[in-house]
Amino acid sequence: MKKLLLLIPTLLLGCSHPLPTPGTLTPQSLTTTTPHHVSYQYLLYLPPNYNPHQSYPLVLFLHGVGERGTDVSKVAAWGPPKLIAAGQQFNFILAAPQCPDHQWWHIDDLEVLLSSLLHDYPNIDHSRLYLTGLSMGGCATYDWILRDPHTFAAAAPICGSSNPTQVHYTSPLTPIWAFHGEADPVIPPDGSRLMVAAYLHDHAEAKLTLYPHLGHNAWTPAYNTPELYTWLLSHHLPH
DSSP states (O other): OHHHHHHGGGOOEEEEOOOOOTTSEEEEEEEEOSSSOEEEEEEEEOOTTOOTTSOEEEEEEEOOGGGOSSOGGGGGGSHHHHHHHTTOOOSSEEEEEEOOTTOOOOHHHHHHHHHHHHHHOTTEEEEEEEEEEETHHHHHHHHHHHHOTTSOSEEEEESOOOOGGGGGGOSSOOOEEEEEETTOSSSOTHHHHHHHHHHHHTTOOEEEEEETTOOSOOHHHHHTOHHHHHHHHTOOOOO
16 A cells, blocks of 8 residues: 555656545546556546545456446446446445546556545545456456555455465455356356455355356346445455
């Protein structure tokens, strides 16, 4: 987390920040020139009855390949943004960036975005940052928490995969709840099985929900599971 905060003084921000309306998704954008060029559009959600003097958790949501592009409204096709667009309310701040066309999630760029959010919203509780993503975003979720285990209190990778041999070299391990379809033809369920097994082998907190006969769309039942949000928000990093 110290690494993220140290980025702020060196950022040259060209930001578009329409005043967010609490309880709705508001398009935002971020462009930086240092420490390197980063350009993201993202959807931002503030809870209903948002109070800038009150502390809030932050959930970062990373979409899959199909939502890449320049139309940020596509990010609301799935996951928590879809639920919010349909009228569901949450008591956390949500940020959902859009990956540009023909690109993959880059952790360095996402860290710049997170630094910007923490700068713009000083009432975000740094001990209650959470990460989740689906497919391409599920893979990035694993990659980010393995590279930086000190940032997120918990994470929920959906139909993702990463290198389970890296788990042994990460300490402490971020608690995870993974979800996957047992008939996934795009990212086979062993992507989650092997990651969770590696976590459990290192005595870390991890669990896996497998959906029998379900293909790649594990995100619909996963994000419609109320217990997922309760589980995420129950975790805190030590102050």
